Amino acid sequence: MTIEPAATPKSRAKAAPKASAAKKSIDIVIPAYNEEDCIEELATRLGALFDLEKDYNWRAIIVENGSRDRTWELLQKVSAIDPRITVIRLSRNFGMDGGLTAGLAFATGDATVFMTADLQDPPEAISQFVREWEKGADNVYGIVTERQGSSWLRRLNSRAFYALANSLTNGRIRKNASDFRLMDRRLYESLRELNERNRFMRGLVAWAGFESVGVPVPRPPRFGGASKAYSWTVLDLAMRGIFAHSYVPIRAIGVLGFLAAVGAVIAFIVMAIVWLTTGVPFPGYGTIVSLVLLVFGALTLILGVIAEYIALIYEEVKGRPNFIVRDTVGVLPPRQDR
Numbered sequence: 001m002t003i004e005p006a007a008t009p010k011s012r013a014k015a016a017p018k019a020s021a022a023k024k025s026i027d028i029v030i031p032a033y034n035e036e037d038c039i040e041e042l043a044t045r046l047g048a049l050f051d052l053e054k055d056y057n058w059r060a061i062i063v064e065n066g067s068r069d070r071t072w073e074l075l076q077k078v079s080a081i082d083p084r085i086t087v088i089r090l091s092r093n094f095g096m097d098g099g100l101t102a103g104l105a106f107a108t109g110d111a112t113v114f115m116t117a118d119l120q121d122p123p124e125a126i127s128q129f130v131r132e133w134e135k136g137a138d139n140v141y142g143i144v145t146e147r148q149g150s151s152w153l154r155r156l157n158s159r160a161f162y163a164l165a166n167s168l169t170n171g172r173i174r175k176n177a178s179d180f181r182l183m184d185r186r187l188y189e190s191l192r193e194l195n196e197r198n199r200f201m202r203g204l205v206a207w208a209g210f211e212s213v214g215v216p217v218p219r220p221p222r223f224g225g226a227s228k229a230y231s232w233t234v235l236d237l238a239m240r241g242i243f244a245h246s247y248v249p250i251r252a253i254g255v256l257g258f259l260a261a262v263g264a265v266i267a268f269i270v271m272a273i274v275w276l277t278t279g280v281p282f283p284g285y286g287t288i289v290s291l292v293l294l295v296f297g298a299l300t301l302i303l304g305v306i307a308e309y310i311a312l313i314y315e316e317v318k319g320r321p322n323f324i325v326r327d328t329v330g331v332l333p334p335r336q337d338r
Contacts (some may be wrong), residue, residue, distance in 0.1 A: 027106075028115060089326045090323075104192060105192065177206075
């Protein structure tokens with residue numbers, strides 16, 4: 001019987017060459033509502049990004065969010081040209097965060113990117129996100145350094161929102177952090193487990209934690225079409241985002257009540273001393289009316305804050321889905337456990 005000599009590391013490498021690592025995949029989730037003027041340019045620039053970043057398998061999941069223009073028709077057209085572009089059509093408009101939630105339910109990549117369809121989130125910046133992800137970041141988010149083409153009121157609203165959100169959430173929602181971001185699979189699968197109905201993705205991502213890195217991204221003007229960020233819509237989103245991620249407003253009610261009670265006791269003591277020492281002052285009709293208005297104004301504010309929290313609870317108790325899918329192009333149904 002002969003004994004074969006043991007194979008050296010070099011001979012083993014020749015006998016069984018190492019298989020090349022498979023490409024990682026990245027999905028891009030893009031809600032689109034009445035964006036017929038932007039769809040073809042969006043598809044062109046996405047295709048250029050996909051061809052540039054050849055080390056990854058790319059897929060765009062564009063969520064048609066109940067549009068009333070030719071958005072659905074154009075999405076079918078660009079998907080037929082480039083199969084890397086897939087489409088989900090919702091039964092109606094479920095809002096920006098509802099669209100993001102719908103696209104996230106279909107995501108399967110090693111990472112997922114959130115961006116808007118109006119090209120104010122430039123696809124070219126995704127390459128910067130990918131570089132940070134390659135270094136180990138789980139959440140790479142865009143920091144809006146300037147808002148080109150935005151009105152002074154829109155800029156004022158944004159500054160006020162971020163100032164309030166940052167202070168009321170102990171810094172979790174960072175100043176000028178946008179929904180434009182890349183998330184590792186570990187992070188976005190964690191988000192899919194959160195089934196709450198009051199969706200505010202920036203807040204949910206911040207709550208989830210993980211290693212986060214901000215990348216400065218100037219926000220260019222819309223490529224085409226009209227902005228959907230109306231003042232009332234933005235205000236409603238901001239209020240829901242803050243109330244859904246902070247207990248500070250409702251806790252402030254107790255502090256306000258305590259301070260009002262202390263103030264009332266002090267005022268009573270002072271008025272009693274004045275009455276005993278100098279007598280009843282001249283009739284204070286204006287003072288009484290002012291105090292009554294002040295008290296009722298404070299009570300109305302308190303009831304308004306409580307009502308906001310009750311409304312959030314009401315939405316959660318109903319348990320309705322965050323989106324309803326009407327049609328799909330090029331995507332498989334999501335897993336039932338999502």
